[in-house]
Amino acid sequence: MSVTKSTKPVGIEVSLAIAEAVKLAEAEVVAAYPITPQTHIVEHLSDLVANGELSAEYVPVESEQSALSACLGSSAAGARTFTATSSQGLMLMAEMVFIAPVLRLPIVMAVANRAISAPINIWNDHSDIMSIRDCGWIQFFAENGQEATDMTIISFRLAEDKNVMLPVILNLDGFTLSHFIEPILFPPQDKVRKYLPPYQTAHKLDITKPISMGLLGAPEVFTEIKKATDNALVASKKYVSKAFDEFGKIFGRQYKLVETYKTDDAETIIVTMGSISETATVAVDEMREAGEKVGLVHLRLWRPFPVDELRAAVRGAKHLAVVDRHFTPGFPEGPVATEIRALMYHEADRPKMSNFILGLGGRDVPRNHFKYIVEQVKGLGASGRQGHYEMVGVLE
Amino acid sequence: MKNKVKITMEATTKVGDLPFGFTAQPGTTREFKTGDWRSARPVLDREKCIYCGFCYIYCPDGVYKDMGPKEKYYQADLDFCKGCGVCANECPKKCIQMVVEEV
Numbered sequence: 001m002s003v004t005k006s007t008k009p010v011g012i013e014v015s016l017a018i019a020e021a022v023k024l025a026e027a028e029v030v031a032a033y034p035i036t037p038q039t040h041i042v043e044h045l046s047d048l049v050a051n052g053e054l055s056a057e058y059v060p061v062e063s064e065q066s067a068l069s070a071c072l073g074s075s076a077a078g079a080r081t082f083t084a085t086s087s088q089g090l091m092l093m094a095e096m097v098f099i100a101p102v103l104r105l106p107i108v109m110a111v112a113n114r115a116i117s118a119p120i121n122i123w124n125d126h127s128d129i130m131s132i133r134d135c136g137w138i139q140f141f142a143e144n145g146q147e148a149t150d151m152t153i154i155s156f157r158l159a160e161d162k163n164v165m166l167p168v169i170l171n172l173d174g175f176t177l178s179h180f181i182e183p184i185l186f187p188p189q190d191k192v193r194k195y196l197p198p199y200q201t202a203h204k205l206d207i208t209k210p211i212s213m214g215l216l217g218a219p220e221v222f223t224e225i226k227k228a229t230d231n232a233l234v235a236s237k238k239y240v241s242k243a244f245d246e247f248g249k250i251f252g253r254q255y256k257l258v259e260t261y262k263t264d265d266a267e268t269i270i271v272t273m274g275s276i277s278e279t280a281t282v283a284v285d286e287m288r289e290a291g292e293k294v295g296l297v298h299l300r301l302w303r304p305f306p307v308d309e310l311r312a313a314v315r316g317a318k319h320l321a322v323v324d325r326h327f328t329p330g331f332p333e334g335p336v337a338t339e340i341r342a343l344m345y346h347e348a349d350r351p352k353m354s355n356f357i358l359g360l361g362g363r364d365v366p367r368n369h370f371k372y373i374v375e376q377v378k379g380l381g382a383s384g385r386q387g388h389y390e391m392v393g394v395l396e
Numbered sequence: 397m398k399n400k401v402k403i404t405m406e407a408t409t410k411v412g413d414l415p416f417g418f419t420a421q422p423g424t425t426r427e428f429k430t431g432d433w434r435s436a437r438p439v440l441d442r443e444k445c446i447y448c449g450f451c452y453i454y455c456p457d458g459v460y461k462d463m464g465p466k467e468k469y470y471q472a473d474l475d476f477c478k479g480c481g482v483c484a485n486e487c488p489k490k491c492i493q494m495v496v497e498e499v
Binding site for chain 2: 211212213219221
């Protein structure tokens, strides 16, 4: 029996669960090239297509650059399209990534986040996705396997919303999420169909009504096209909430753009993205038991950035400890910290900010990293302000 | 406060007026006159021209039109000629001169 028919949680590797979610979403085209740690997602999709469980065209391309090129074509032809990649694959694909949002093609891509070379490293951090941060796609970070499964279905629904029509990247931490076996409750197929009806659009290549896509944008229109794309991305935020709410209503699991945990009276708030948020949650519980007024803010939506939601989530805190899984060589802060500091700059009552870089290239992030961070922040005192990132645990 | 500095506008289309996903209808390249990119234009000396058709064949933009066996020459459509000079270079009789466009 197919795992997706089970009414109880099924123990399954998260990569396979994502592939099963793509099957539930009834994707019509999958074009992908295998790369660690994304491989199991597309390998399983290829199985599902081969054994007839998923009626889709599986295009085994010769590179990631070709993978997304094929996806651009199939999405332009009006097909529900999925791909997945990681690290060096995303680098090779980068040239194509920036095209999809401008052309308003609602492709869904899972990125199993992994470090980029050099040195060669197959393990998890966020340097791949941060290197193409400004690609214009809607971007999520999944925290656990259930969320990655649900978000796959939500991503299609959101991308194809007539008011959105933008591609979506679903980030999941390589290995620490992609390769873990977790209990997953699969949404029933009939309810998925109700939530995600077949993709129908007038914005496609149609021989009876021919159009050209992918045009030259000379200086007299380029700026306006870029503004139009950003307007669409910023405006998509309310439809993200809508897609979350409707998913919550049908399936009983409610997601938010920004998750808060024990932040109400928190003096120090840790800000995280991705699977380390679960570790941080446990660390917060332990610190709370020890009497520390500490809370956690976890960004689920990274683009469009949930500006108001983030500001509301951290209001009242004395200190923000922002965690980055990537850093910006030659700049004193990582990308997440830089953005949050910029967003807080105009706030009348703004917290002191510190930036901690950790978990690079698969280095483990245990609970005590978060306890260390809070201790460091408290040691800064009332007027203390860290002007430079601290690379947690670096041996120098 | 009213802005004193007036921005020189090069823009042709308002953000809200752009086609969704920046697409175009077929055949619209005809209306996209690229001739103003040119810094030099081809000028033919019809006395020397042998009507061989090299300019017509080599032109990367297909701007040359066959004027027929009576006229016996090819004419460049200056609405689209970008002035690359390939025709002048390939002409076996060297009867095409690239003349600098003056503003």
